[in-house]
Amino acid sequence: MYKGVPKRELEDRLARFYFTMNKLHPDWDTAVIFGKVNQYYFMGTMQDGMLLIRKNGQIFYFVRRSFERAKDECPLPYVYNMKSFRNAVEAVGTSLGNTFLETETVTLGIMERLKKYFIFDKVSPLDMVVLSLRAVKSPYEMEWIERSGKQHQYLLENIVPSLLEEGITEAEFVGKLYHKMIELGYHGVSRFSMFQTEMVVGQVGFGESSLYPTSFDGPGGAYGMCSAVPFVGSRERKLKKGDLVFVDIGFGMNGYHSDKTQVFFFGAKPPQEVIDTHRACIDIQTRIAQLLKPGAVPAKIYDTVMSDLREDFKLNFMGFGSRQVKFLGHGIGLHIDELPVIAEGFDTPLEENIVIALEPKKGIAGVGMVGVEDTYVVTPDGGRCITGGGRDIIVV
DSSP states (O other), X not given: OOOOOOHXXXXXXXXXXXXXXXXXXXXXXXXXXXXXXXXXXHHSOOOEEEEEEETTSOEEEEEEETHHHHHHHOXXXXXXXXXXXXXXXXXXXXXXXXXXXXXXXXXXXXXXXXHHHOEEXXXXXXXXXXXXXXXXXXXXXXXXXXXXXXXXXXXXXXXHHHHOOTTOBHHHHHHHHXXXXXXXXXXXXXXXXXTTOOXXXXXXXXXXXXXSOOSSSXXXXXXXXXXXXXXXXXXXXXXXXXXXXXXXXXXXXXXXXXXEEEEEEOSSOOOHHXXXXXXXXXXXXXXXXXXXXXTOOHHXXXXXXXXXXXXXXXXXXXXXXTOOOSOSEEEOSSSSSEEEEESTTOOSOOOTTBXXXXXXXXXXXXXXXXXXBEEEEOOTTSOEESSOOOOOOEEO
């Protein structure tokens, strides 16, 4: 039977939350959390509910559904049944004082309903506090991320080649891929914090499909199923000899993700230009990884690496045509897209045990997207890779 998040782990997270809030916002009174992933981070369960953390030490996890499951999964004595906000008022009163909310998550509708029951002296954003706490992984979290990384590497290097056959569509390939992922312990969903972002496994594209424009904020592309479902894979695009195969997918176990990309070439050896460009991306990844040390500033890493690239190489780097993204890597954990980001504007120094996916990639017209992505842990000796590291294009 599945064992939930240990009680001590949750207590440590709450203690870190109190320490950080008291340090950064000493005048705070109440933190209100609606995001289900953040609720899971602090309570070990993911329900339709509202978590209230008060400066005076009181903690209330009000749950609409499922109260029974929350009681079963959360080892802390803070779970209360809630049919409406009236039940919360009965427990904590109407005044919440100086309140911090997830302003990236709480909608105007939720806010208006809260105001019918509670009084706020001031409302401030909570998002960065929680995200900064989640960025630094505990030994418990690292164990699950490393398990994910190990299975992720095995999947892409050993299983994917056996799934590629002439005539298979992108959609059929993703279906077979998903089945194998579940067999390896995948938790079934690639979870993103980006607003209204949906993914089953990630981005998969044969040839030019991997360059096709999408709304997803990443270097790669994909035709997807249709305009209403612009991901998974095309039912029409079939694999043929000489195709590049771009597989950029997340993996995850027990809520925690790793991220990795592997490029394949089907039925033929890739042209030398493709090989050279791909290897250049591996070299860039290696260089960034060497800089992932405590105290390093993500924005400076980005500037250092980008300033050393040739101007001609920057063409179609990190996205094809005008669709280039402005980062080289991103944090990963309960979400695939977490803090920090290796990009301009991210000036908070790295800490040990932050986990970052590095993904230098470059589009090649008429061929597809080449490059790599792997997941690294920040250590005093530089980034330690937990997904195997970038490797050459695999010829199938």
